[in-house]
Amino acid sequence: SGAGGAMVAHSMLKHNHELKIIILERGDHTDSLDMTSNEVDMLARLYADGALQLSRDFNFQILQGSCVGGSTVINNAVSFNLPAAVLKKWNDAQLYDAGLDETRLNQSFQYVRQLLKIKKQDENAPGQKFPFLNKGSAPFKAGIEALELDKPPNEFNVVEANIDKCFGCGYCNIGCRYGKKLSMLNSVLPDLQRDYPKDNIRIIAGCEVDKLHTSGKDITHLSASFKNGRKLDIRAKKFILSAGAISSSLILLRSNVGNAQVGKNLAFNLGSPITAVFDKVINAYEGLQISHYFLQNPSRGYIMETWFNPPVSQALTMPGWFDDHFNNMLRYNKLSSVGILVPTEGNAEIRNGGLFKRDIKYKPTAEDLKKLGDGLELAGKIFLRGGATHVMPHTLDYLELTEDNLHLIRQNVLKPGGITLGTGHPQGGNKISKDPKKGVVSPEFKVYGYNNLYVVDASVFPSSIGVNPQLTIMALADYAAEFILD
Ligand SMILES: Cc1cc2nc3c(=O)[nH]c(=O)nc-3n(C[C@H](O)[C@H](O)[C@H](O)COP(=O)(O)OP(=O)(O)OC[C@H]3O[C@@H](n4cnc5c(N)ncnc54)[C@H](O)[C@@H]3O)c2cc1C
Incomplete structure (x- = not known):
């Protein structure tokens, strides 16, 4: 239900109002009004591993959200376009050969910018009642x-x-109690629930996807579990992994699905x-x-x-x-x-192993x-x-x-x-490329070797983009929607 997952659901329903989409989210649902300034409580409730996700040697901290809305709930909402030089590198046939259509991708950036009211934060904007820029x-x-x-x-x-009409409370990284950050929790997901009947969009929170099950080149169903141990199997025509960098690769690795590139070049x-x-x-x-x-x-x-x-x-x-x-x-x-x-x-790697069945190997x-x-x-x-x-x-x-x-x-x-050393911006692990020897997913976001499995999140980035990534993830999700519908 994070940047990639919520946005791809939004854009698929935009093109086809009849679709039935189920979103499975590992983390719980926390309403904005239940968010407090108790940092310890909020870190435990909103972050993966209570913000203690570490690389194998414990020298590198990787922050990610684990809640309905994903990392967009706890991020700073800072939005940059994908730098032109990075897109050029991604599409370079000698390098990553991502095969992304620049014109269409630009349209998706524009669309997301409008949808989420992305703008330069201005203390003098009409309707802005409080100074809210960081005084430091x-x-x-x-x-x-x-x-x-x-x-x-x-x-x-x-x-x-x-962010719209911020109060300047200074607690962006533990959610936004005032709903001023237009995260997936506060904009895209509730808007979908408002605009479509419940059969079209269901969000199941506190439900972790364990494994994908296959028959030949098809994913037949997935198995998931709730925190109390209750199990759930879901059958569908199409499956989209949007569990974020690290988790999407792990689900593929656990399921023995995908080529030898899975988990590499994080x-x-x-x-x-x-x-x-x-x-x-x-x-x-x-x-x-x-x-x-x-x-x-x-x-x-x-x-x-x-x-x-x-x-x-x-x-x-x-x-x-x-x-x-x-x-x-x-x-x-x-x-x-x-x-x-x-x-x-891209010298980090994710493996399905180690103490936590999630081994992140990284040395800068x-x-x-x-x-x-x-x-x-x-x-x-x-x-x-x-x-x-x-x-x-x-x-x-x-x-x-x-x-x-x-x-x-x-x-x-x-x-x-x-x-x-740490990061809130893990990227890659399931690179996009026209060449199955270089990437895990095709330029249509389909996992090589499978008919009905897609990945749409930060894990498809061929390389780190050097600026805050959420807008690029959301734009790629909007861009991916039409391919998935085809
Ligand atoms: C503290 C912090 C500040 C940040 N600030 C910014 C910023 O200002 N600007 C910016 O551009 N980016 C920022 N980011 C990064 C940005 O939020 C992420 O890059 C982006 O949200 C990633 O999108 P995603 O869809 O790949 O993953 P996410 O948004 O993380 O969503 C993935 C979702 O999948 C869920 N999930 C994982 N595994 C499973 C499973 N097995 N089953 C079911 N669900 C699962 C997770 O719980 C999560 O909700 C920040 C990140 C952090 C941590």
Whole structure:
């Protein structure tokens, strides 16, 4: 029921009102009004593994939603188009050979943008009653301007997002109690239920798909289970996997369905924050958790996004141990933070094995870590020029840095386990390609070797796109709908 699943259901019904669609969602349904600012409770209720999904070596945290609406419920709603250079690479016959029709895909982007009211977040927009942009962005902006980094072709701007009339409560990553984020939970899914009879669209929550069953080239049925152990078999004409990167590959692997590419070439936008300390009150916790981005052109291999957390999440990522950590939390209102996102090489792999029957094998490449080090050092410099007394990368060894010793970031980033690394943007594992030797699904999103099985979610990305992926996933889902109906 996440970005891919809800949107493909929407777009298939848009083309054929007679369809009967059942959406199976592993997570529970949590109404917006039941969302609170109790972070521990909400992380447990809305996130896969209570936000503790880790790679095999425990050095990399992979955040995903597990609730009706999927990761769109707990995301920041930041929306970027698919960069033209990435689409070119995807369609390059020598590389991924994705075979995507650029004109049709652009139409799908436009459609989703309108449907979800995606727009630049503007505090002065008509009807906007409260200031709601992240207050921690102001010193970052000052630093960018001091370094003259805001000049074109660089981009420093307020983000576009599917958020309408935000109250600025600052709890985007644990749902939106006020329904201002137009997530699948608050827009597409309830709109489908309103617009179609219940026979056309059913959502079964708390129901995990275990396995697909086959007869020759057909999927005959799937088996699923509820948390209390109750089992369910579902027969259908067509099956669409939209369980997100990692889970969609796992379902294929568990079912022994799909070619040798399944689970391979998993990539991420690898992220790590840097926190800046000021000698004045900033109150970065007020307002959108992410409100600005900074992108250099030509790209240096990363994007920066101003990003701050409510207290529990901030404490979990705060650098420093014991007294250092305690003292940093005491000055919570004098901090600001920015996240660096590096699109990784597709060198991660998902296997059906290990302790949790979900083995995510990943070690960042030296090249990706170098880009991260470069980005963190530049972000540190920007904050220092914007008035910070010092900056703190989220390293294992506690560092309080000024311009004189900012270079220490790079060597700490390269140390194994030297810095907090994670992602909310897993992508790939079931690549799309015209060539069955390169991909798991065809340009029509059909799993190679099967007549009635499709994958529509972030797992079909041939590579990491380097910007926040939800809009691309939704646009691909709208694009895929007509092929699936054919
Ligand atoms: C904290 C955070 C912040 C983010 N911020 C942004 C942002 O600002 N902008 C942006 O573009 N992206 C953001 N993202 C990423 C974005 O939300 C995801 O990339 C996108 O939602 C993925 O879409 P999807 O359809 O592939 O998977 P999801 O949206 O994750 O949906 C997959 C669904 O499948 C369910 N599922 C999994 N396994 C099974 C199973 N076996 N049976 C049944 N159901 C199953 C899951 O519970 C989930 O609900 C963020 C992510 C996180 C975690």
